Amino acid sequence: MKFLTEYRNPELVKFYLNEIEKIVTKPWNIMEICGGQTHSLVKNGLLELLPDKVRMIHGPGCPVCVTPISLIDKAVALMEKGAVLCSFGDMVRVPGSKKSLLQAKADGGDLRILYSPLEAVQIAEKNPEKEVVFFAVGFETTAPSNALSVVHAQKLGLKNFSLLVSHVLVP
Structure with a gap:
């Protein structure tokens, strides 16, 4: 699969998590709408990696x-x-x-x-x-x-x- 390694690059993940940590100065609530988005966040462990100030809210699902x-x-x-x-x-x-x-x-x-x-x-x-x-x-x-x-x-x-x-x- 093309670009698979680009999406599983631990150094890049650390870089972006660090950038998110810098940007988030107060609590953020972000709703993902689609069940596919929620599935990807959970499956790939992204919810656990986000800073405590970032709260993901599972939305209604796409229509x-x-x-x-x-x-x-x-x-x-x-x-x-x-x-x-x-x-x-x-x-x-x-x-x-x-x-x-x-x-x-x-x-x-x-x-x-x-x-x-x-x-x-x-x-x-x-x-x-x-x-x-x-x-x-x-x-x-x-x-x-x-x-x-x-x-x-x-x-x-x-x-x-x-x-x-x-x-x-x-x-």
Whole structure:
């Protein structure tokens, strides 16, 4: 693996820990959001190496990681009933209780990977005979763009557009 030794260099680790110790003059609370980040910190013993003034707080997990299986199952069921399911690409391999969105697509479901919920509105406009559902998974920061897609669909008079929502709030 390229760069493996660069990330396991004890002298470099000591240097950066020393730099952190110099910078931290009062207590810091830092939240890592993603479960993958937490796993890496724990697995590599980084929590024990940080100065006492640095407190890592384990966050809610990224929206993808903490999406309830029941919602993934609902998304799969919508595809199986003939809906066009639109999603960001990070959701397609997340397992539901029986299958992922990608497996549902392989079984004949219509899955569209998008960069914006507004693209789903365009798909609904071009396919008035099909139900188009945007799987709105994200932090509270994605909620405004998801809401905007509903406003656009309403202005266009679309009756075949909806959201399946799973937003995560970071207090």
